[in-house]
Amino acid sequence: MSTHEPGADLDPGMTGFDLVREGARRDGVEIVHYAPKFPVPGTRRERRIERTIASMFLLAGAAATAFVVIYIVLPVGYSPGYNSHKWMTPLLGLTLGLTLLGIGMAIITWQKKLFPDEIAVQSRHDQIPNEAERTLTGATMLNMVEELGIKRRPLLRRAALAGLAPVGILAAAPIIGGLLKDPHHPDILFHTGFAGATKDNPIRLVRDDGSPIRPEEVSVGGQMTAYPGIPDGSSVKYADSSALLIRLRADDALTLQVNLHSRGNEGRMAGDLVAYSKICTHAGCPASLYEQQTNRLLCPCHQSQFLITNNAEPIFGPATRKLPMLPISVDDEGYVVAVSDYTEPVGPGFWERP
């Protein structure tokens, strides 16, 4: 029985480029022209181009760092007493634009000025790969690093790392910045504008103009978007707080009450009124299309449906978690109030606990 070592039919003295050419040839690709931009490495012109590309990467890194700093340091629009917030969005746009421009220009310049000129012709056909071809393909991948000149261009390697690393931090800026902006509420990720509401100290549900809501103002089978009746309650500062106040038909309300009772959650409705978070638990869109005949609440983004009479459990679509309920009641003056914050964190299923 004969053994066949990978690459046994290849000359051990072949260079990286020889392997690439051979691999391409066996794949039916003939490299008919190959000319490095700089046959003699390290010329002044090559180094000048490298410095130009490096400066583009570093510009991208500096802009990405500035984006993160601006996001964290500048107050947002709802902070009273500040006026610099008006520059926040333009500055974020400018720094993000410079970041993407720097990376894009660096890659294009690298490709145009340093990549070798190459013409390859390929004949298309079916082929079952064997060991030698796998070796050649691997060599091709490794040689790409050489082709890009990454190994022998430490300046570009370091500049690319320095430029791209802050771009990764961009993704974490909103969550880190959000926490740093509101140090008095470190639990901001788990509570909404209804935080602190109790039976003795309820918070009214209000419209976006701040006016309180009476139960009879929501028609049977109808709905209304409500916000916490606190300063800036309907502003972007409490964007995660909005509730959908729904007035169920009498028999549907009874079904929900029985469901809540069976789970030990009675006392969360105000007569036929029920309130759920309006933030879809899939990806955070406003779930607000209420279909009163079937008692389904539809999220228009990806068609998740929640059954209102069954604790807003998802019954269709990608959402896997029910909409958090906002326990409500009616105060002495006849207005709808929240007697607690939402019963669990609002928003996408990321927050779901085991």
Ligand code: FES
């Ligand atoms: S965000 Fe609601 S279904 Fe995707």
